[in-house]
Amino acid sequence: MKLKTFKIGGVHPHDNKLTAEKTTIAAPLPEKAYFLLSQHIGVPAKAVVKRGDKVKVGTLLAEAGGFVSAPIYSSVSGTVAKIDTVADASGYLRPAIIVDVEGDEWEENIDRSSKLEKLEDHPELTAEEIIQRVKNAGITGMGGAGFPTFIKLTPPPTAKAECVVINGVECEPYITADYRLMMEHTDEIMEGIKILMKAVNVSKAYIGIEANKQKAIDLFEMKAYIYPNIKIVGLKKRYPQGGEKQLVDACIRRQVPAPPAIPVDVGAIVQNVATVHAVYQAVMKNKPLLERYTTVTGKDIAEPKNYLVRIGTPISTLLEDCGGVPDKDVKILSGGPMMGRALASLETPVCKGTNAITVLSGAEAYREEETVCIRCGKCVSACPMGLEPYLLSALSEQIKPNLDRLEKEDITSCISCGCCQFTCPAHRPLLDVISIGKNKVMGAIRARNVKK
């Protein structure tokens, strides 16, 4: 099979998939679970429980706080201890519901059997019904960004969906959660894709998988004989292929224009495999989004593992189960080494979008010393969005940045993949600086739109 990839930019970080062949295990239940009210992009959820309430696994804790929002369900059974604050991945304290865990009692209406439910056997599932169930289950994009999935499934009237593109790329180094999910729940994912295709009324689906997951490609190719409309696309190993714009380019050769355009403007609806699995469980098993696949990894971790972890579990619980934090200087990231956020607190809970906990240790934990830009232009050739990172960072660094100029240079197209910073021989913190500039420009654009 000829391998495809996206057209411009990209880098080749070392794989380091330490946990690729480790079967997923259920993570230990924590003593206390912390449910952040804002685990998605958009308005934070509104708590519907109060202190002292008894909750079971699958009980609604917080309802959607607005249109772009998602409800949050309890992943443990026990008593609501309080509604307080807990540090999120950035270290800032955010409102959260804290539950004292007692036993493991599930809501009765959740089907916990492993029987495969086929879409053909459920004619009652119309497109509207599917989207409603996805919405009620609180499913958000599980690749990291956390955009509520039901909104993606209801494209604006100006755009017409033509195909579903499934992201099984997992291009970040170290992370293997999606790979394990694909190996262990292939049938469910296939059914999930069919559900999504029905929800958005398309007849074509593509699954993009990178070449370093050959076993997954083979497995899906085999399954695809029974699912004729689903096509497996083998992709070359290249970062950031998991970015939705890059994936659409690689799989169906269409280029998504600059924001505010989204992939559906070129006819593609992109979903992560983990999201697809969650959609299957929500629609067929009535199981809201309450657990996810997460990799805990790092070269100095005693036993790196793939976990099926309850959302809300503090990261410290997972690290202890893996043999504890190594006795070195460490940088603990929520996410992978390319896009992950360094954590300031280990009490931070696993959220809907936490695909990995990566522990970089020793010299890897530190940044290289920054020197002056040598004008080599490597960042320009690495940028998958065709931007000029050296220019954007120089403009953003100014004391009073020229926001109009930055906007004209398309800073809002930046997907924060970090290729520029990764490739820079002078180790300049290009992405850090560009992100600040991007935030300022986005703020200015929002202010302008409000005025109108």
Added chain:
Amino acid sequence: MNFLLIAVIVLGLIGLISAVILFGASKKFAVKEDERLAKVQEVLPGANCGGCGFPGCSGFADACVKGADAGSIDGLLCSVGGNDCMVKVADILGMTATQVEKKVAVVRCNGTCEKRPQIAFYDGRQTCANINACGVGETGCGYGCLGCGDCVAVCTQDAITINTETGLPEVDEDKCGACGACTIACPRNIIEIRKRGVKDRRVWVSCVNKDKGPVAKNNCTAACIGCSLCVKECAFDAIEVKDNCSYIDAEKCRLCRKCVEVCPTKAIKTANFPIKIIDN
């Protein structure tokens, strides 16, 4: 006729014609500059800090002249030059300047290195904006000073310096013109422009932490814990606790300093009061 003569005549003619055109153009397109503009610019400090809201001192001078033509220069203030400067400007323009209170930048964080335990290590670009974007920073306080001196970098008056011992910025009152550039540069909005007060005496809460008391105290021993003792002590209703953090209204404060004594974390600071001599 020799070539030399021809050249002289031709060039002379070109010169003559050009001179006539230029003369005509200079008359037709002449811009009459208001002489007051230059005079006003002369009395302005020339720091181009932008604190007035106009692009540089020339922009402000222009606004003043236009204001004078429209009949009022109220609302225009050069915060760096202060009242003296505005009186001079008003004199030039034949207006009267409204007297405004002098103000000064106040740093509202007292979390020195020893009071705020370090919980993490940051080795990226050393600017406050970068640390703030990365996360909470090296200490647990998500509201406190980051100590990299973004405020120092924007100050056109050299009025702010970072004290290397405490890691906190300090404002030189004599130099500060209260232009407000530092308040914008600070990603955590710690710096506030407050009125200088009688004899430059001020009382303010040197903390902006909105976390609940125990959390705030855990992260910084000098944090305002929102205990409201100061509110109870204040006889002038000048103090308000909002979002677990106390704030003293400079307009209502009568500088009695009772709140300073009761504050359990010593988060309330004073400036320019005579030092009390305690007799034993």
